[in-house]
Amino acid sequence: MDVPSILERLRSDPAIGGSVVHWESVPPSPGSFEGFPDWVHPAVGAAFRARGIERLYSHQREAVDLVHGGESVLVSTATASGKSLCYNLPVLDALVRSREETPDRPARALYLFPTKALSQDQVAELTELLQRLPVETCAFTYDGDTPPEVRRRLRDRGDVLVTNPYMLHEGILPNHPKWTDFFRGLRFVVADEVHTLSGVFGSHVANVLRRLRRICAHYGSSPLFVGCSATIGNPAEHGRRLFGLPLRVVDRDGSPKGEKTYVFYNPPLLNAVAGLRASVVEEARRLAPVLSGEGHQTIFFAKSRPTTEVLVKYLKEGARGKGEDPGKIRSYRGGYLPDLRREVERDLRSGAVHTVVSTNALELGIDVGSLDVAVLVGYPGSVASFFQQAGRAGRRGNPSLALMLCRASPDDQYLGGNPGYLFHARRERIAIDPDNLAILGNHLKCAAFELPFRRGEGFGDAPSEIVDETLEFFATEAGILHREGDRYHWMAPTYPAEDVSLDSTDMDNVVLLDVQAGSALSELDRAAALEQFHEGAVVGVQGDTWVVDRFDYEGRRAYARRANTDYFTEAQVSREVRVLSLEERRERGEFALHRGEVHVTTIVPMFKKIRYYTRENCGAMELKLPPEEMDTESLALVLAPEAAARLGLLAGPRAGAWKGLGNLVRFAATLFVRCEPSDLGVVAEARSKRFEAPTITIYDNHPGGVGLSEAAFAGLEEILGAARSILERCGCRSGCPACIGPPEEVGPAGKETALEILGSFFAVPAIVG
């Protein structure tokens, strides 16, 4: 079937049409084209033409001209708008020309991708182009998987190095004397998917890039930076903060677009009184015969790895039932072994597979070719992700369809009722703070290890007085630098990059083994393994199921055997905070504000068995898993119990406002300290043990803390002011996901109650001192 026929089915079938709550059609655009620039070396132009590229989209032309003219650029356009050409063309041109003009100093380029899969994808594409050039050049990935025996050859011979921020931070920069030729010739630094470099992680990466530029300066090079990003709200600001230099933004997308139809589908109410709706997975299964099949390609985006497996199992069984080939339906997610992922990517590109069920792993730019229909099984959580996923459909200028199935959750139900929110909301702003003291300090250590610092030298665009003070502290108090004249030399027996983790994730994965086959099935990071590899868990891979017999937490192994179950499993997660120490306190009216350290405990106390298809709960089992523990920095907002009683927070229809306020304050705090929501944790309690009163605790979601709560505590009045202004300006009546949360979650009086709470905070003037 083609997309127009699918749309016709959706419109005409009464069993479907009744649940469609919104149609939004975006008219096609013919695109705007230009020729190859005159400056492009003939051999490079020929290499691109040989791959079928005869002309450029206008934004590609704009970007390549800027880069060729010596400007750093950030390209922020839609999915599948040909962003990689924006850097590959000027890079290849420079590779060829430099070999002709300065053969003793050939140009080199460094490409950074957030994941290994994207790196491999990019090298495959680049290699095809490089092979068509008249000079011998090579591109290679350099990451944890690169065998030590080939590393040396790659260091000496690689023209384009493709790696990730972790490897640059821990492997390459601290060993720059082994890369002298590479740094001497470095002309371009390319960072793709820079919208993923956000929050604390992005702040770390910005500092890694400051270190990179410092090393380049040492070797006499000064590379241009080319960034690519999904459409974001603040490309110029994000690019400048991340790269630490002024740059030009290219965001007038010239790629042609086929007509795109967005359909919002709200599953029917099963029980109007309880607000129970049919499960979106169930609805996806029911709609699959219309949405997917021979003749076009469909991607289903599921919210989690287990959901991916449940859905692919349904779809394969459905195909089998109709006598169709279930082999044309595949699943894709993180945790699959690399070979399996490559195979699915290849089969999607070749068309051997017509349907894929994926987590957001396929949201980034992995090349899987042109798809026609994207089905979002639940709202992916952000406007940017929504459009990235929807953008997977419609690559060829043909009509395409993005259909979102609304879950029963408050966010999804709000969007089902107010789809305009997505199309008119401002794109999210990507926030990073490279000058965060904890993060900056850590990278100053790494930088001092890499090259001695001269006093007053500065560090990228970091405030120079802070840099000097920190270096002096390292020399006099910490004893890790030796000051000689105006120079600071690293003088410690350690390797500082090893102790600085860019995103605080535990790199020790847990591997799931098939006990009968004796082979690895899947892998997960430790926190996720607790929820998905516990004893009794049902784990799916490509629709087949295994049951975990034993989970060896210490040994990071789980053992499973093949079993056809008629149920899947869902773990429950609960989180608690315990105050370890209080370091600062101030009061304002009926509120007490605290800053201190907390211990956060996450436990998985039990799991439920849920029958496929009916979703009937068929048993629960207790688990005895070790808790995940973390000590970190935090702040607490405590409301006097009398005030809570007066405001009606203790019970009844207004009680939900406290939790909603917690989420809103956390959101406002991320704006103030410039981080991602996931960098801050929040727990709102109606009565905390420590304070015996309603308490909102906000903590750094990074072990040991990175100074976010401390900064937020200092500016808590401003943060609460921002929260109040978000609430006041929001057009909704009684709460929505853009402010305090939808009424289903915060109660019908949630918004007015939250406004009263904040009003009572500001009713009393601040006590100074």
Place this chain on the structure above:
Amino acid sequence: MLRADPRRLAEEARCPSLGEVSLRDLVFLDTETTSLGGGAGVLVFLAGIARVEGEELLLRQHFLPSPGGERAFLEAVRGDLAAAGAFVTFCGKSFDRHRLEDRFRFHGLPSLFGSERHLDLLHPFRRNVRGIPDHRLRTLEDRLLGLRRIDDLSGEHAPQAYFDHLAGRRGEIERVFEHNRIDVLSLVALTALLGAGRGIDSPIGEA
């Protein structure tokens, strides 16, 4: 004073080109560094270099008094190493060589270790000597040379001794010099043993 058969050394080291090198052109090298790992922040602060001159063994220790003088220090070390026909080290192929090369490149100085002529004593002794707990230099000295160090500063304390020296604290930098001196002398003795033309796993008595 040094007796060893170059062809035998070449054979034991599995490096034929060593057989063409005269014993007088061997340079014995051992370095002390600010860390036992690698990376751009690791300095070589002491290089002990010995060679045979006439009937004597000449041992020179180059010391980096403070990091600001590194380039001059490296140039002095290079001057001493430049005429080497071959290097003799213990574990130098995986450590000393890379620490020095990193520092040379850091300062834009060309490589010195390009040639194949490097006898890293660790490898032939590891291949040939069995029945001892490990193949650390200390163990080989004890079991094969009958040499016991008295009051030796262990190598892993060298970085701290250097940091103390830089900070003007009373420390043990003199003991690092002594430690390095004995390391280099052991290289000479082990080379003699290796090139002596008899089973090297039998002790040779007093050195």
